[in-house]
Amino acid sequence: MMMEGKRLESIWYDRELDVVKIIDQNLLPHELRIAELKNLSDACHAITTMQVRGAPLIGITAAYGLYLSLKEDPRQQQLAIKKLLDTRPTAVNLRWALDKMQQSLSGIESELLAEKALETACLLKEEDSVICEAIGESGLPILQALWRQKKGYQDCINILTHCNAGALAAVDWGTALSVIYKTAEAGVPIHVWVDETRPRNQGASLTCWELSQAGIPNTLIVDNAGGHLMQLGQVDVCVVGSDRTTLGGDVCNKIGTYLKALAAAANNIPFYAALPISTIDSSMVTGIGSIPIEERSADEISYVYGVDQEGNRSKVRITEERTRIKNYGFDITPAQLITGIITEKGVFEANEISLRGALD
Amino acid sequence: MMMEGKRLESIWYDRELDVVKIIDQNLLPHELRIAELKNLSDACHAITTMQVRGAPLIGITAAYGLYLSLKEDPRQQQLAIKKLLDTRPTAVNLRWALDKMQQSLSGIESELLAEKALETACLLKEEDSVICEAIGESGLPILQALWRQKKGYQDCINILTHCNAGALAAVDWGTALSVIYKTAEAGVPIHVWVDETRPRNQGASLTCWELSQAGIPNTLIVDNAGGHLMQLGQVDVCVVGSDRTTLGGDVCNKIGTYLKALAAAANNIPFYAALPISTIDSSMVTGIGSIPIEERSADEISYVYGVDQEGNRSKVRITEERTRIKNYGFDITPAQLITGIITEKGVFEANEISLRGALD
Numbered sequence: 001m002m003m004e005g006k007r008l009e010s011i012w013y014d015r016e017l018d019v020v021k022i023i024d025q026n027l028l029p030h031e032l033r034i035a036e037l038k039n040l041s042d043a044c045h046a047i048t049t050m051q052v053r054g055a056p057l058i059g060i061t062a063a064y065g066l067y068l069s070l071k072e073d074p075r076q077q078q079l080a081i082k083k084l085l086d087t088r089p090t091a092v093n094l095r096w097a098l099d100k101m102q103q104s105l106s107g108i109e110s111e112l113l114a115e116k117a118l119e120t121a122c123l124l125k126e127e128d129s130v131i132c133e134a135i136g137e138s139g140l141p142i143l144q145a146l147w148r149q150k151k152g153y154q155d156c157i158n159i160l161t162h163c164n165a166g167a168l169a170a171v172d173w174g175t176a177l178s179v180i181y182k183t184a185e186a187g188v189p190i191h192v193w194v195d196e197t198r199p200r201n202q203g204a205s206l207t208c209w210e211l212s213q214a215g216i217p218n219t220l221i222v223d224n225a226g227g228h229l230m231q232l233g234q235v236d237v238c239v240v241g242s243d244r245t246t247l248g249g250d251v252c253n254k255i256g257t258y259l260k261a262l263a264a265a266a267n268n269i270p271f272y273a274a275l276p277i278s279t280i281d282s283s284m285v286t287g288i289g290s291i292p293i294e295e296r297s298a299d300e301i302s303y304v305y306g307v308d309q310e311g312n313r314s315k316v317r318i319t320e321e322r323t324r325i326k327n328y329g330f331d332i333t334p335a336q337l338i339t340g341i342i343t344e345k346g347v348f349e350a351n352e353i354s355l356r357g358a359l360d
Numbered sequence: 361m362m363m364e365g366k367r368l369e370s371i372w373y374d375r376e377l378d379v380v381k382i383i384d385q386n387l388l389p390h391e392l393r394i395a396e397l398k399n400l401s402d403a404c405h406a407i408t409t410m411q412v413r414g415a416p417l418i419g420i421t422a423a424y425g426l427y428l429s430l431k432e433d434p435r436q437q438q439l440a441i442k443k444l445l446d447t448r449p450t451a452v453n454l455r456w457a458l459d460k461m462q463q464s465l466s467g468i469e470s471e472l473l474a475e476k477a478l479e480t481a482c483l484l485k486e487e488d489s490v491i492c493e494a495i496g497e498s499g500l501p502i503l504q505a506l507w508r509q510k511k512g513y514q515d516c517i518n519i520l521t522h523c524n525a526g527a528l529a530a531v532d533w534g535t536a537l538s539v540i541y542k543t544a545e546a547g548v549p550i551h552v553w554v555d556e557t558r559p560r561n562q563g564a565s566l567t568c569w570e571l572s573q574a575g576i577p578n579t580l581i582v583d584n585a586g587g588h589l590m591q592l593g594q595v596d597v598c599v600v601g602s603d604r605t606t607l608g609g610d611v612c613n614k615i616g617t618y619l620k621a622l623a624a625a626a627n628n629i630p631f632y633a634a635l636p637i638s639t640i641d642s643s644m645v646t647g648i649g650s651i652p653i654e655e656r657s658a659d660e661i662s663y664v665y666g667v668d669q670e671g672n673r674s675k676v677r678i679t680e681e682r683t684r685i686k687n688y689g690f691d692i693t694p695a696q697l698i699t700g701i702i703t704e705k706g707v708f709e710a711n712e713i714s715l716r717g718a719l720d
Binding site for chain 1: 389390556557558559561564565568569572577578579580581582583584585586587588589591592614615616618619620622623626648653661663664665666667668674675676677678679680682683684685686687688690691692
């Protein structure tokens with residue numbers, strides 16, 4: 001995607017410096033700063049502190065992280081994989097990417113491991129971009145059909161999205177936002193309602209920024225507002241990402257997704273999840289009780305980051321210090337609330353029969 | 361209620377200084393500061409900037425505001441009423457309180473107007489406290505019955521509330537929180553999930569503070585989290601306030617209430633609105649399209665207030681300056697999602713037949 005006039009991806013390998021480069025997403029939208037990952041510890045830190053986040057991007061970062069580790073010590077493969085898997089419990093792409101890496105490294109001699117790991121990580125990265133673009137192309141006909149219905153009554157299609165499932169959540173294109181980019185490219189007039197997405201405000205800080213960089217009209221709302229907009233007829237369709245999708249079609253995504261899916265169902269608004277097939281966890285049919293839901297630090301809720309009056313990055317504490325806080329990272333939207341699952345292989349129904357077909 | 365060891369109400373008349381005193385709620389939970397309202401302009405400013413907020417308290421503040429205006433100029437009654445009505449469009453208590461004031465002032469000679477206005481405002485204030493305490497008593501049997509059902513399986517009743525419908529939203533006791541205070545007083549073990557309530561964070565800054573002052577166990581969550589907790593069986597009942605209730609039982613309350621009501625219905629969790637009869641607007645049956653929904657400044661979303669590392673009140677901007685924002689203050693929860701309406705006269709069904717009975 002274009003970011004501040006430059007063609008950038010969210011992660012890439014710098015061959016000259018032999019480091020992995022990422023956009024430090026904790027500094028957006030106030031500063032576009034490139035950070036370097038030089039070793040396993042940098043990669044784990046980038047994932048846990050959410051300098052990189054989003055299911056596809058976490059997977060690619062872990063793949064590069066394994067390369068960085070093997071470069072330092074080719075004997076530490078299993079330990080490195082364990083450390084990388086421990087960074088985030090919910091997103092299944094982490095495991096998927098590391099499985100792919102292990103398959104490619106199987107039988108490789110010790111002195112060639114690092115080289116092979118780099119080759120595979122770069123390949124996975126390139127594939128991710130192709131897959132995400134294909135997700136957008138799969139979703140395009142859905143929004144085109146909606147526009148044909150609405151045209152004459154409305155001047156654009158209003159799409160609601162939650163969190164950031166954009167180029168910043170992947171290598172490029174994104175998942176939910178890929179559908180939006182492809183729809184805009186196809187000449188359909190669109191406007192995006194962006195949920196702020198507390199506690200980390202990925203909507204406010206990443207999605208609004210990313211959409212504005214791409215010239216897509218967007219409006220920020222608080223997470224509380226989506227239901228009201230749907231009642232008013234101001235939302236035509238919802239498109240979100242997914243961190244893990246069960247075979248039965250339950251979608252585990254950023255906390256709050258479930259509430260928007262309920263409101264969409266109550267107001268007869270189609271609700272789509274857009275995701276790479278790698279997000280589908282074939283080991284489970286039902287999500288509730290099976291998918292581990294990450295609990296994160298209370299500080300993510302009590303401290304809010306932004307810029308102060310001088311434009312410097314700063315934080316304020318909004319609660320009393322003694323306030324007790326629970327901070328769940330994800331929730332599960334049951335399959336019956338999902339209109340369809342948009343993947344790189346096409347659109348599937350949110351049920352086991354259909355999704356088994358997607359995995360073939 | 362007890363606040364920092366002192367018995368305080370949210371608003372009172374100081375006879376010695378001839379001023380109205382309020383708690384400046386914009387400074388909580390970091391500072392408990394008393395502010396003085398000396399004239400009409402102070403009263404209007406306190407309502408619009410939300411130094412005072414909450415349907416009952418807005419009404420009482422407007423009543424005192426009319427006194428402060430008549431004291432300065434008894435000929436400006438109609439102009440003062442208009443200015444006060446214009447401060448907030450959604451809460452119907454503002455109009456209710458000013459109607460009560462006008463009735464009591466009708467036929468009073470000019471030089472006695474201010475005195476009569478003060479007398480009536482003080483009366484309305486005392487009544488509000490009695491009414492809110494009665495709301496708590498009406499709701500108590502509901503929570504006692506829930507506890508009888510759950511006892512043996514659970515160690516407490518988990519109540520979810522949104523925004524602040526506590527003593528700080530009224531003169532004392534509050535509406536939703538009055539039910540909670542009365543239930544705790546009756547010896548039922550309770551724990552309250554407090555929605556943060558973006559954009560102004562009244563849950564984080566007022567409800568957690570108020571409940572903690574009263575010694576009631578509470579946990580702060582982001583507005584996105586309630587649905588997930590309900591799916592997990594961690595919420596036994598929801599109790600919220602109301603800024604305006606239609607005869608048909610639609611409840612207009614803080615933005616986001618509707619989403620929690622949808623989640624409660626989807627998970628078979630009872631959802632109650634607790635409100636004074638004065639909040640019922642007998643001029644309308646259906647809320648959507650009839651109740652004006654206040655739109656507030658985008659700055660409420662883009663700037664977040666808290667304390668900095670030195671403990672000083674400070675703000676940060678979380679968005680880019682160019683970000684387009686929509687900020688709706690309220691939403692409407694349709695009657696069919698409301699289990700019951702708890703008032704000072706008892707508990708009513710959310711329908712026209714039942715609520716006409718409440719108005720008799």
